Amino acid sequence: MLRYYFLLGVRNLRRNPILTALMVLTLAIGVAASVSTLTILHVMSGDPIPHKSQRLLAPLIDNAPSRGYVQGSKPGDNQMSYRDAINLSASKQGERRTAVYGVAGAIEAARPDLPVEGVNGLGVESSYFAMFETPFLYGNAWSETEDKSKAKVVVLNSVKSEKLFGKENPVGKHIRMINEDFQVVGVLNNWNPLPRYTHPIGSGSAISGVDEMFIPFSTAISLELQPNGNTTCQSDVQPGWQGFLDSECTWIQYWFETKTVADRGAVKDYLDAYMAEQRKLGRYQRQQPAQLFNVMQWMDYLEIVSNDTRLSVWLSFGFLLLCLVNTVGLLLAKFSVRAPEVGVRRALGATQGDIFRQFLMEAGVIGIAGGFAGLLLALGSLALIAQQSKDLAAVARMDWPMLALTMVLALIASLLAGLLPTWRACQVTPAIQLKSQ
Amino acid sequence: MMRMQNLSKVYRTHMIETHALRGFDIHVRQGEFVTVTGPSGSGKTTFLNIAGLLETFNGGEYVLDGVDVKGMSDDARSRLRNEKLGFIFQGFNLIPDLNLYDNVDVPLRYRGLSAADRDKRIKDALAQVGLGSRIKHYPAELSGGQQQRVAIARALAGSPKLLLADEPTGNLDTQMARSVMELLEEINAGGTTILMVTHDPELAVRAQRNVHIIDGQVSDLVKKMPSLFDVNSTSATVSATA
Numbered sequence: 001m002l003r004y005y006f007l008l009g010v011r012n013l014r015r016n017p018i019l020t021a022l023m024v025l026t027l028a029i030g031v032a033a034s035v036s037t038l039t040i041l042h043v044m045s046g047d048p049i050p051h052k053s054q055r056l057l058a059p060l061i062d063n064a065p066s067r068g069y070v071q072g073s074k075p076g077d078n079q080m081s082y083r084d085a086i087n088l089s090a091s092k093q094g095e096r097r098t099a100v101y102g103v104a105g106a107i108e109a110a111r112p113d114l115p116v117e118g119v120n121g122l123g124v125e126s127s128y129f130a131m132f133e134t135p136f137l138y139g140n141a142w143s144e145t146e147d148k149s150k151a152k153v154v155v156l157n158s159v160k161s162e163k164l165f166g167k168e169n170p171v172g173k174h175i176r177m178i179n180e181d182f183q184v185v186g187v188l189n190n191w192n193p194l195p196r197y198t199h200p201i202g203s204g205s206a207i208s209g210v211d212e213m214f215i216p217f218s219t220a221i222s223l224e225l226q227p228n229g230n231t232t233c234q235s236d237v238q239p240g241w242q243g244f245l246d247s248e249c250t251w252i253q254y255w256f257e258t259k260t261v262a263d264r265g266a267v268k269d270y271l272d273a274y275m276a277e278q279r280k281l282g283r284y285q286r287q288q289p290a291q292l293f294n295v296m297q298w299m300d301y302l303e304i305v306s307n308d309t310r311l312s313v314w315l316s317f318g319f320l321l322l323c324l325v326n327t328v329g330l331l332l333a334k335f336s337v338r339a340p341e342v343g344v345r346r347a348l349g350a351t352q353g354d355i356f357r358q359f360l361m362e363a364g365v366i367g368i369a370g371g372f373a374g375l376l377l378a379l380g381s382l383a384l385i386a387q388q389s390k391d392l393a394a395v396a397r398m399d400w401p402m403l404a405l406t407m408v409l410a411l412i413a414s415l416l417a418g419l420l421p422t423w424r425a426c427q428v429t430p431a432i433q434l435k436s437q
Numbered sequence: 438m439m440r441m442q443n444l445s446k447v448y449r450t451h452m453i454e455t456h457a458l459r460g461f462d463i464h465v466r467q468g469e470f471v472t473v474t475g476p477s478g479s480g481k482t483t484f485l486n487i488a489g490l491l492e493t494f495n496g497g498e499y500v501l502d503g504v505d506v507k508g509m510s511d512d513a514r515s516r517l518r519n520e521k522l523g524f525i526f527q528g529f530n531l532i533p534d535l536n537l538y539d540n541v542d543v544p545l546r547y548r549g550l551s552a553a554d555r556d557k558r559i560k561d562a563l564a565q566v567g568l569g570s571r572i573k574h575y576p577a578e579l580s581g582g583q584q585q586r587v588a589i590a591r592a593l594a595g596s597p598k599l600l601l602a603d604e605p606t607g608n609l610d611t612q613m614a615r616s617v618m619e620l621l622e623e624i625n626a627g628g629t630t631i632l633m634v635t636h637d638p639e640l641a642v643r644a645q646r647n648v649h650i651i652d653g654q655v656s657d658l659v660k661k662m663p664s665l666f667d668v669n670s671t672s673a674t675v676s677a678t679a
Contacts, residue, residue, distance in 0.1 A: 349519020
């Protein structure tokens with residue numbers, strides 16, 4: 001019977017084509033507005049590593065001076081000093097751990113006729129690749145031994161690799177980068193998570209920007225590579241690179257990976273103990289406890305998704321509601337002229353339930369048509385949004401789940417809009433309709 | 438086939454109460470062709486609506502083909518209507534967006550018959566009314582008489598026990614009306630019970646018997662076929678109730 005109702009619904013799309021077109025368009029506009037904003041929110045707020053995000057933990061230690069501090073306020077900065085990063089790495093807490101900071105430099109081309117290539121990347125520890133499960137096209141990560149020996153090794157992203165070496169496997173080859181010879185040990189295969197959760201603070205933004213190369217954290221430090229990103233210094237800094245490293249300047253993002261979610265407590269306990277110990281050494285003027293965030297908590301804390309984005313989603317759903325109210329009106333008009341048909345069908349044996357299912361299915365068919373039209377409009381509006389900025393271009397893209405959501409949203413919206421008109425259609429008194437024909 | 442005893446129907450508004458039917462008794466036997474006449478507002482349509490399970494009643498008893506319909510739910514009445522009744526209306530009441538085939542298909546869909554069974558019934562019914570070659574046509578492409586034939590085919594396709602016709606020739610010219618009446622008589626000859634409301638005295642007297650309604654009551658009986666109707670028999674009651 002549902003197939004029969006569906007076919008009737010499709011047939012009735014042609015009835016009152018202007019009214020039908022208006023309903024489809026109204027629904028499509030509402031759905032497109034909602035889906036467009038929701039797509040951006042979805043990309044920005046999605047869990048980038050869902051099976052592991054509870055076990056990847058970002059610590060936050062407030063080492064800012066006490067001046068201007070109000071109890072309970074947020075830490076002075078969201079990054080970590082080199083001293084703390086080194087101590088945490090030495091702690092061996094968690095299953096794996098890594099310090100991360102942005103680096104930049106230039107790559108000299110192998111051929112003298114080619115220009116020097118600018119390059120952005122990260123200084124990380126070898127465990128970074130396993131922690132964040134980066135896919136390798138060629139080669140592997142460097143080893144812990146190479147971390148310790150401050151080896152000049154590099155992992156490239158696939159785009160940079162192709163630019164430098166074409167399609168061939170560059171593992172084992174050397175590049176001249178930052179005035180040093182680096183050996184390529186691996187190439188990542190199109191890895192560019194959105195948001196860039198492993199290093200959301202610093203160069204570029206949490207949304208846009210690409211890490212083209214990765215070198216050992218220890219190597220970057222030994223080469224005195226200045227952080228390419230935000231650095232916050234709220235205390236005096238002694239001159240020179242060593243002075244900078246010994247300072248309380250914050251410029252490093254730190255990550256722990258625990259074996260189980262429950263192990264988070266042990267890391268927190270360690271951090272509390274570590275801070276207490278450091279306080280005894282005269283550090284940490286503020287009485288701010290250590291904080292520990294998993295990936296999604298960290299994204300929330302850093303407000304990767306702005307309130308404006310959330311507000312625009314609410315507004316667009318409000319707009320969808322308005323469109324629904326309009327659709328209810330149009331459906332009432334469309335169904336009210338069908339009272340004679342309802343009378344006939346009831347006389348011929350249709351129950352109120354049959355009429356309800358038939359008319360609700362018809363509303364659903366309008367919803368499906370509205371869904372397809374809404375999908376086209378949403379793709380168009382996302383294309384327009386993408387033209388506004390590089391950041392928006394990165395997030396204004398529809399994936400399969402959002403595509404499916406568009407259709408489901410249109411269907412649900414149309415069914416909701418169809419409830420009142422359908423209920424009204426069911427209330428038709430057949431005897432009156434049949435006599436008035 | 439159908440029996441109403443002491444049936445009453447009252448329409449109530451805030452201000453007034455109208456007794457459309459009161460103490461209404463009728464008994465129609467299997468295979469009868471009964472016409473119902475009466476002035477406007479006499480209760481003919483109310484009677485037909487109640488007989489067709491399109492309206493409920495306030496008091497009395499109505500048994501249709503052995504089923505007591507009093508207190509039945511709306512869904513149960515719909516199912517009974519679909520299984521046992523066929524309707525023919527003055528205004529044909531075909532669905533304009535559906536072709537003849539699909540129009541005749543409507544009641545069969547609600548019965549849940551198989552596609553093959555429905556197909557056979559639809560084609561047979563349309564062939565019976567002489568429109569077998571026009572199954573893909575739409576109602577607007579037919580004359581009034583042809584549309585009424587489609588409505589008859591739709592009613593027949595479900596093999597109803599009782600065919601209810603509400604002034605089926607009211608919108609037709611004399612020739613077409615005669616043709617439709619002949620078709621109904623042919624259907625009745627095939628064993629289908631017919632209850633027809635009409636204003637046309639000529640058609641009324643063509644039936645086996647006529648029931649005249651005035652002020653919601655059966656006012657008199659026109660005996661045409663003693664073998665089918667016996668005023669002295671309690672089992673074949675069409676009684677005037679004072």
